[in-house]
Amino acid sequence: MENKASLYNGKLKYGEMKKRDIKEKIYRMLVFVGMMGLWHYLSIKLASPLLLPTPKDTITALIKSATDVDILVNLFITMKRVMKGFLVSLCVGIPLGYIMGLSELIEKMLSGIIDSVRQVPIMAWVPLTIIWLGIGDGPTIFMIAFSAIFPVILNTIQGVRSISKDYYNAARSMGAGPFSIFVHIIIPGSLPDVLTGARIAVGTGWMSVI
Amino acid sequence: MELRVEGINKAFINNGKNKEVLKDISFEIEKGQFISLLGPSGCGKTTLLTIIAGFQKADSGLILVGENKVTKAGPDRGFVFQNYALFPWMTVKDNILFPMKQIKMGKAERQKRLEHLLTIAQLNGQEHLYPHQISGGMKQRTALVRALATTPDVLLMDEPLGALDHQMRQSLQSELEDIWLEDRTTVVMVTHDVDEAVYLSDRVIVMSRNKGKIVADMPIELGRPRNRKSKEYEEYKNKLENYLEQASLVTEE
Numbered sequence: 001m002e003n004k005a006s007l008y009n010g011k012l013k014y015g016e017m018k019k020r021d022i023k024e025k026i027y028r029m030l031v032f033v034g035m036m037g038l039w040h041y042l043s044i045k046l047a048s049p050l051l052l053p054t055p056k057d058t059i060t061a062l063i064k065s066a067t068d069v070d071i072l073v074n075l076f077i078t079m080k081r082v083m084k085g086f087l088v089s090l091c092v093g094i095p096l097g098y099i100m101g102l103s104e105l106i107e108k109m110l111s112g113i114i115d116s117v118r119q120v121p122i123m124a125w126v127p128l129t130i131i132w133l134g135i136g137d138g139p140t141i142f143m144i145a146f147s148a149i150f151p152v153i154l155n156t157i158q159g160v161r162s163i164s165k166d167y168y169n170a171a172r173s174m175g176a177g178p179f180s181i182f183v184h185i186i187i188p189g190s191l192p193d194v195l196t197g198a199r200i201a202v203g204t205g206w207m208s209v210i
Numbered sequence: 211m212e213l214r215v216e217g218i219n220k221a222f223i224n225n226g227k228n229k230e231v232l233k234d235i236s237f238e239i240e241k242g243q244f245i246s247l248l249g250p251s252g253c254g255k256t257t258l259l260t261i262i263a264g265f266q267k268a269d270s271g272l273i274l275v276g277e278n279k280v281t282k283a284g285p286d287r288g289f290v291f292q293n294y295a296l297f298p299w300m301t302v303k304d305n306i307l308f309p310m311k312q313i314k315m316g317k318a319e320r321q322k323r324l325e326h327l328l329t330i331a332q333l334n335g336q337e338h339l340y341p342h343q344i345s346g347g348m349k350q351r352t353a354l355v356r357a358l359a360t361t362p363d364v365l366l367m368d369e370p371l372g373a374l375d376h377q378m379r380q381s382l383q384s385e386l387e388d389i390w391l392e393d394r395t396t397v398v399m400v401t402h403d404v405d406e407a408v409y410l411s412d413r414v415i416v417m418s419r420n421k422g423k424i425v426a427d428m429p430i431e432l433g434r435p436r437n438r439k440s441k442e443y444e445e446y447k448n449k450l451e452n453y454l455e456q457a458s459l460v461t462e463e
Contacts, residue, residue: 166295169265174309175285175360184308188299 078209081137085144086205090198093149097156097197101190107157118150122208140209147208148201155197159190211274212241212396213262213364218271220257231257233421235271239364239413244390244397246407248450249417250458255400256368258422262398263289263366275363285313288357288395290367294349296341302352303328303337309359327355330392332385346374347382354389367399371406383409384435391434404454408446409436416450418457426453 036055043054053061065071100107122143129139167189171181220232231254239245247255261268264283273280275287283289296305306327310320328334331351341349350370357365370386371379387410390397401407407414408430416426430446437443 164295166291166293167297169260169263169283170289170291170295170297171308171312172283173263173265173285173287173289174356175312176308177312180312185297188297191299 081140082144082202082205082209084137085141086148086198086202088141088145089148089152089201089205092145093152093197093201094156094194097153097194098160098186098190100153101157101160102186114150114153122147143208144205148205151200151204152194152197155193155200156190159193159197160186162193163189211238212243212276213239213398214272214274215258215262216272216274218258218261218273219269220254220261221269230421232261232268233423235417235422235424237415237424237427239396239398241396242394243412244410245399246411246414247398247400247417248404248407248414248454249402249422250419250454251402253417253419253457254422255417258417259366259368259398259400262364263287285309285360286363288360288362288365290353290357290365290370292369292372294341294353296349296353296356298341301338301340302333302344302348305341305352306337306356306359309356313360315360323359327359330389331355347378347385350374350382351385351389354386358389358393358395361393361395363396365395365397367397369400369402371403372401379403379406380438386410387435404447404450405438407450408432408443409438414450416453416457419459425457426450428453 039052039055043049043052046052049057096110100110125143125146126139129142133139133142163186167185168181171185176184215238216236218232218235219230221228221230223229235258247258249255257266260266262273262280264273264280264287278286280287296302297308300308303324306324307320310323315323324337328337331354333348333351333355336344336348341352344352354370357367371382374382383406390410399407399410411430413427413429415424416428417423418425428446428449432440432442432446
């Protein structure tokens with residue numbers, strides 16, 4: 001019922017929290033420095049800038065391209081596409097997730113299709129989407145939305161399913177109808193999982209940019 | 211008669227076998243009475259309570275609240291869950307207001323009722339907290355006044371103090387009694403605790419593991435608040451302990 005871990009954390013003194021924070025940061029820094037050291041050592045040993053450039057060269061190149069206007073403009077375009085695809089996946093995925101989460105029949109009807117379509121490698125869609133949507137933003141947005149929609153659907157279903165039966169019964173015994181139950185119980189009760197789905201969706205959407 | 215339970219039958223299918231949980235259960239409750247359904251675990255008392263609440267249907271039989279036949283859950287029967295089932299995304303205040311909004315109570319009336327309920331539950335000043343921020347006792351009181359918010363004809367409670375330790379239970383029993391004495395709603399409470407049943411009830415119905423068969427139906431004629439140390443109190447407890455022992459014996463057919 002209660003989240004024991006968070007209760008316990010709540011009782012930690014402020015000072016202890018701070019100390020733990022600092023410790024964590026130091027460890028993270030150590031890992032980072034260690035990785036850099038290893039990288040540097042290996043690139044010196046290999047002595048081939050083409051196969052493995054040194055970290056210093058890489059970082060210089062990164063800074064150079066990050067300040068390049070062309071690249072920034074392109075980055076902005078990509079971000080816009082990701083956002084569009086992400087929004088499409090939310091607009092389609094969340095309602096679909098709710099319907100499937102609420103109706104076992106519809107879930108059974110659709111899960112077969114969804115699970116098989118999901119397995120198609122994203123690259124296999126490229127020629128098809130170009131034929132369907134032409135060259136331009138269309139195929140890219142489609143593919144971003146396509147890969148982002150599954151975590152949205154699956155997490156929304158999970159969110160709806162995770163709501164305790166007691167909440168439904170409680171609401172009904174207080175006179176709530178289906179609409180009120182949807183607005184006051186199902187939406188807030190599933191929200192944490194829906195947001196998790198959305199967060200994963202941004203990640204997968206970003207990864208499927210081509 | 212406020213509540214009539216008439217010939218309730220209920221069976222579940224378990225591992226392909228039909229298991230009768232309740233067989234021909236009948237009783238009547240007068241208005242303003244506090245009734246306990248006492249029984250060992252697995253005697254079907256909670257099943258019966260959820261049937262009265264309308265959360266599930268009986269295979270046959272009838273539940274009447276006043277003149278009305280129960281067909282589904284509704285605000286004429288308040289329900290207090292064992293784990294309270296407070297909505298974690300709503301504050302104490304919004305939890306208590308929720309049922310009043312559902313039955314479209316006017317805003318002024320709602321506010322007045324809210325203040326009254328917060329006062330009797332001693333929750334004044336805590337109404338803006340969320341359920342995870344308050345103690346077990348406060349949750350219990352919130353759940354109780356939330357169930358009472360719509361002034362239901364019958365209040366149903368499923369082991370409302372089951373999750374608490376002994377000390378806490380005793381002090382909450384008297385708090386529960388105080389709140390109940392405010393408007394003496396008809397109550398049906400499920401419990402497996404003899405002491406709790408004697409302390410709170412006007413009448414105790416003991417159900418057995420044998421298809422929920424009622425093995426005893428005993429009025430508790432003691433003044434309130436009850437003295438747990440009195441001789442009569444002890445006697446009631448002893449009698450009920452004996453019935454409960456009897457009720458725990460499972461007779462296989």
